[in-house]
Amino acid sequence: MDSTHRVRRRIAATVCAVALVFPLAACDALTPGSATTVPGPTSVPSSTAVPDGDVTLRLQFADAPLMVDALIAAFEKDHPGIDVEPQYKTFSDYVQNLKLTMTSDTAPDIAQYAVGMTDLAADGHILDLAPYREAYGWDEAIPPVSLDQLTAGQTSEATGGRALFGVPAGLSMTGIYYNKELAAKAGIETPPRTLAEFERQLAAAKDADLTPLGVGALDSGGLHLWAALLNQLMPTDEYWDWVNGKKGATIENPAAVEASEDMIEWGRKGYYNESANGTAQVDSTAQFAKGDSVFLINGNWAAGQLATVMGDNVGFFPMPGELAGSPTVASGFSVSYAVSAKTEHPQAAGAFLDFLTSPEAGQIISDNGFMPPNPDAVKKPTGVLADIAEGHRRAVADDGITTFPDFAAPAMLDRLRSGVQKLIADRVEPADYLDSLQDEWEDHHGE
Amino acid sequence: MGSRPPVRSREARKRWRGYVYVLPAFAVYVAFAVLPALHTAYLSLFEWDGVTLGEWVGLGNYAEIFQDSILRRSVFNALVLVVFFSFVPIVLGLLSAGLLARYRRPGMGAYRFLFMLPQVVPLVAVGVTWRWLYGDDGVVNQALRAVGLDGVARAWLGDFDFALVAVGLVGTWVLSGLCMMLFLSGVQKVDPSLYEAARIDGAGPVREFVSVTLPHLRGELAVAMTVTTVAALASFDIVYVTTNGGPGEQTTVPGLLVYRLAFSEGKVGLAAALAVVLGILILAIVYLINRLSRDRT
Numbered sequence: 001m002d003s004t005h006r007v008r009r010r011i012a013a014t015v016c017a018v019a020l021v022f023p024l025a026a027c028d029a030l031t032p033g034s035a036t037t038v039p040g041p042t043s044v045p046s047s048t049a050v051p052d053g054d055v056t057l058r059l060q061f062a063d064a065p066l067m068v069d070a071l072i073a074a075f076e077k078d079h080p081g082i083d084v085e086p087q088y089k090t091f092s093d094y095v096q097n098l099k100l101t102m103t104s105d106t107a108p109d110i111a112q113y114a115v116g117m118t119d120l121a122a123d124g125h126i127l128d129l130a131p132y133r134e135a136y137g138w139d140e141a142i143p144p145v146s147l148d149q150l151t152a153g154q155t156s157e158a159t160g161g162r163a164l165f166g167v168p169a170g171l172s173m174t175g176i177y178y179n180k181e182l183a184a185k186a187g188i189e190t191p192p193r194t195l196a197e198f199e200r201q202l203a204a205a206k207d208a209d210l211t212p213l214g215v216g217a218l219d220s221g222g223l224h225l226w227a228a229l230l231n232q233l234m235p236t237d238e239y240w241d242w243v244n245g246k247k248g249a250t251i252e253n254p255a256a257v258e259a260s261e262d263m264i265e266w267g268r269k270g271y272y273n274e275s276a277n278g279t280a281q282v283d284s285t286a287q288f289a290k291g292d293s294v295f296l297i298n299g300n301w302a303a304g305q306l307a308t309v310m311g312d313n314v315g316f317f318p319m320p321g322e323l324a325g326s327p328t329v330a331s332g333f334s335v336s337y338a339v340s341a342k343t344e345h346p347q348a349a350g351a352f353l354d355f356l357t358s359p360e361a362g363q364i365i366s367d368n369g370f371m372p373p374n375p376d377a378v379k380k381p382t383g384v385l386a387d388i389a390e391g392h393r394r395a396v397a398d399d400g401i402t403t404f405p406d407f408a409a410p411a412m413l414d415r416l417r418s419g420v421q422k423l424i425a426d427r428v429e430p431a432d433y434l435d436s437l438q439d440e441w442e443d444h445h446g447e
Numbered sequence: 448m449g450s451r452p453p454v455r456s457r458e459a460r461k462r463w464r465g466y467v468y469v470l471p472a473f474a475v476y477v478a479f480a481v482l483p484a485l486h487t488a489y490l491s492l493f494e495w496d497g498v499t500l501g502e503w504v505g506l507g508n509y510a511e512i513f514q515d516s517i518l519r520r521s522v523f524n525a526l527v528l529v530v531f532f533s534f535v536p537i538v539l540g541l542l543s544a545g546l547l548a549r550y551r552r553p554g555m556g557a558y559r560f561l562f563m564l565p566q567v568v569p570l571v572a573v574g575v576t577w578r579w580l581y582g583d584d585g586v587v588n589q590a591l592r593a594v595g596l597d598g599v600a601r602a603w604l605g606d607f608d609f610a611l612v613a614v615g616l617v618g619t620w621v622l623s624g625l626c627m628m629l630f631l632s633g634v635q636k637v638d639p640s641l642y643e644a645a646r647i648d649g650a651g652p653v654r655e656f657v658s659v660t661l662p663h664l665r666g667e668l669a670v671a672m673t674v675t676t677v678a679a680l681a682s683f684d685i686v687y688v689t690t691n692g693g694p695g696e697q698t699t700v701p702g703l704l705v706y707r708l709a710f711s712e713g714k715v716g717l718a719a720a721l722a723v724v725l726g727i728l729i730l731a732i733v734y735l736i737n738r739l740s741r742d743r744t
Binding site for chain 2: 032099100103116123218274275276277278287411421427428
């Protein structure tokens with residue numbers, strides 16, 4: 001083949017490619033996302049009257065399938081006309097597809113609240129439930145602090161008060177578990193009342209040749225510890241402003257530097273399990289249950305497993321504050337449910353959400369190892385579950401339940417996880433770590 | 448070229464008929480490979496969260512890629528992985544081919560089968576298994592402790608200095624067999640009389656390898672280099688299930704970032720731009736490999 005031929009063909013191919021791309025670029029309708037309509041803020045109707053006739057609600061969720069099944073069964077018994085159809089997805093699958101799912105025409109009527117919901121709420125893809133908060137009197141049934149986690153940082157157009165984009169079923173909270181036998185061996189008698197006392201206990205455990213603190217930093221155990229320290233050092237409202245993306249908020253402050261320095265310091269002193277960065281949270285929990293460390297950072301979701309394996313040998317306390325009189329502050333969230341703006345049955349969905357606040361639902365939630373929003377309505381738990389309930393009660397009373405720091409931006413989880421791994425391994429300056437978080441924050445919340 | 452017009456037109460018609468035969472395959476290729484690729488390139492010019500209206504940013508995403516230290520680090524990591532995914536397996540493969548080529552023994556088929564085994568296991572299963580092997584109480588540490596090397600034992604995938612090497616060795620395990628198999632079957636094509644001739648001329652094993660085996664493996668070498676290099680640069684599954692990029696950014700690779708940016712961070716445009724850059728980098732390297740390995744005789 002002669003070369004002019006080849007050149008000519010190459011030119012032809014290039015022209016074809018350009019011709020293909022050009023109309024694409026020229027046409028506005030092909031701008032990605034242009035097919036999606038943005039409904040704008042919308043709220044539920046003020047009436048709570050559940051319609052007559054058969055109604056089917058589709059519920060998409062990612063946590064606690066057994067609990068959801070039990071809740072649905074109990075709800076359907078009370079409301080024979082309403083059929084709730086559960087659609088379970090694994091958590092990562094759920095979160096990654098959440099935006100697509102909720103903006104599609106086939107969005108489920110009810111969906112579990114997760115990280116992307118703030119943006120969906122802003123664009124009006126999920127309903128503002130504030131009118132129901134008043135009509136159903138949810139403020140009496142649920143600690144207001146749990147509802148205030150679900151405002152997406154917005155004011156309700158319907159009521160003028162705080163917006164509400166979900167109703168919690170089970171609540172969660174992080175804190176420190178301790179092995180009573182090992183603690184006694186290290187001369188530790190009672191849970192610490194201050195952060196300084198906790199540090200002395202960690203040192204005592206180290207002196208007794210035990211691993212003081214188990215951390216599963218391969219996934220999120222490390223960031224739970226960092227957030228727990230941050231909760232004690234940073235004023236709660238400033239923390240909320242940052243997580244909610246309020247203009248001017250910053251994580252580059254002295255309190256966050258101190259929390260990060262503490263984490264580095266504890267690593268240098270050998271307080272963590274040696275392979276913290278290579279250990280997943282579930283594995284750190286299993287190791288703690290075997291007696292590998294005196295303390296463990298984790299959430300209440302591990303309590304059922306630990307109580308089964310360790311019985312009375314395990315206790316729990318929320319991370320103590322700087323002073324004995326400091327408020328109890330702990331990070332936590334809830335398994336909550338939001339209502340799609342595309343639902344044809346907002347009242348039926350409202351009835352289901354209201355059922356979640358009932359004592360009957362509370363007992364189901366408690367039986368499944370979660371903390372019900374209204375602890376007074378259920379049987380008193382025992383052992384480590386009682387410790388957690390007590391810690392949660394104190395935190396709620398002190399208005400000290402904060403959300404997890406990764407809610408600050410979609411990419412924050414990765415920044416936090418890798419950053420905290422560096423803190424644990426003493427590979428980063430606190431200032432640089434916080435700078436990387438703030439960069440991500442500005443990337444998401446900047447104009 | 449012929450000069451008589453009738454012949455020419457018949458030839459031209461024949462050529463066009465050739466295109467018609469190609470058309471169905473070409474249409475499928477365009478619809479499922481070329482257009483998606485162009486669409487990705489097109490998306491890379493937008494800032495888009497995957498849902499709401501995108502915003503045209505031109506080449507802004509590309510500028511961001513070259514400024515972002517994490518993205519640069521990920522490219523560096525991928526290049527390190529090339530050593531473990533490509534270089535080491537090829538050396539091991541050549542070594543085994545060199546050893547087995549000189550004296551034909553029955554049962555070569557069985558070897559090929561054994562070497563092939565890692566290829567039939569899904570990479571996610573490979574990753575999960577290696578995560579256990581590398582774990583605190585995993586087989587690797589048990590073996591080290593058994594021989595008294597307690598001080599060396601660690602959670603390999605959580606160690607800042609060793610995580611990338613540990614991930615790389617998983618790739619070595621997977622791809623060495625492929626290279627060995629390729630080279631062994633290549634060696635079997637070599638006429639045994641060539642070895643005899645070399646031996647009569649007084650060539651030792653090294654000389655035999657360099658003068659007979661290696662030149663005949665040129666084609667297999669090109670295939671092996673292409674496949675393993677692409678596996679390294681586009682690696683995702685092994686990293687995702689073993690370390691998820693950690694600790695820190697020690698094992699973060701571009702493939703992982705494309706996935707994260709697009710599906711969990713809502714930066715589809717940036718992910719598309721990174722995918723385009725990664726694709727161009729891979730194509731350039733593959734082109735280079737093929738250029739270098741082309742038979743010039």
